[in-house]
Amino acid sequence: MxxxxxxxxxxxxxxxxxxxxxxxxxxxxxxxxxxxxLSAQATDVGxxxxxxxxxxxxxxxxxxxxLGVEGLESHIRTIGLYSTKARNLIAxxxxxxxxxxxxxxxxxxxxxxxxxxxRKTANVVLNVAFGEATFAVDTHVFRVANRTxxxxxxxxxxxELGLQRRVPERYRGDAHHWLILHGRYVxxxxxxxxxxxxxxxxxxxxxxxxxxx
Numbered sequence: 299m300x301x302x303x304x305x306x307x308x309x310x311x312x313x314x315x316x317x318x319x320x321x322x323x324x325x326x327x328x329x330x331x332x333x334x335x336l337s338a339q340a341t342d343v344g345x346x347x348x349x350x351x352x353x354x355x356x357x358x359x360x361x362x363x364x365l366g367v368e369g370l371e372s373h374i375r376t377i378g379l380y381s382t383k384a385r386n387l388i389a390x391x392x393x394x395x396x397x398x399x400x401x402x403x404x405x406x407x408x409x410x411x412x413x414x415x416x417r418k419t420a421n422v423v424l425n426v427a428f429g430e431a432t433f434a435v436d437t438h439v440f441r442v443a444n445r446t447x448x449x450x451x452x453x454x455x456x457x458e459l460g461l462q463r464r465v466p467e468r469y470r471g472d473a474h475h476w477l478i479l480h481g482r483y484v485x486x487x488x489x490x491x492x493x494x495x496x497x498x499x500x501x502x503x504x505x506x507x508x509x510x511x
Contacts, residue, residue: 299446299447299448299464299502304464304466306497306499306500307446307464308469308473310496311476311496312472312476314477315338317472318475318479319475320342320422320475322351322354323350323475324420325353325357325369327427327428328357328358328402329353330356330402330404330422330426331344331390331402331409331412331415331419331427331500332362333352334413334419334423334474335390335414335419336383336387336420338379338419339343339376339378340377340380344376344377348376348377350375351373352370354358354488356373357382358400359390359391359394359400360400360412362376362388362389363391363392366383366388366454367388370388385413386413386414386437387413387414388414389413389414390413393412393413394412398450402423402427404424408430409423409449417454417455417458418435420435421434421435421458424472425499431467431470431471431473432474433458433462434474434478435455435474437481437482437487438477438478438481439477439478440454441461441482441485441487442477442480442481442485443457443477444502445501445503446485446497447501447502449461449463449465461473461474484496
């Protein structure tokens, strides 16, 4: 993409959805962290179904820690990899209490030091909870960035750094939401819906006459 095409791409997505938000349900920074940790290799819909009851009774690190691994597992068995996620989330609660006074830290390094929290999860928390202009590169963002020519890269980190270079400042706060939603509902993995894509004219593949199958 050229700089003009990048501008057109985000201006179009912004006009269609001026205030994009995460589809995960939460009412505190801790609940957001827990939901994102649980969402790895799972759908937001599935996570929300499990966390509604969980957060109602254990919406703080202290209360969730009191559940223990087995107690937490009983609430999240419908989520993929629930056993590993339960161990990581309980360990994260312990560290939040011991190192951060029960609060979620506001730095990439401190977040990544928590069990089960990778760079993507940390960037989601920094963006959604603290308003930082970070790029959380999940499978949707990775696919859209590569397929369209916006920020090609072989790894999520390469794509993230590419987005940092290419996305205009005024769009950075919401950019990863637009990219996730576009990948989730339009630029699908198996068959992108190019015929209904509002930014098809900005896409490198479409402009080159190559329609992904």
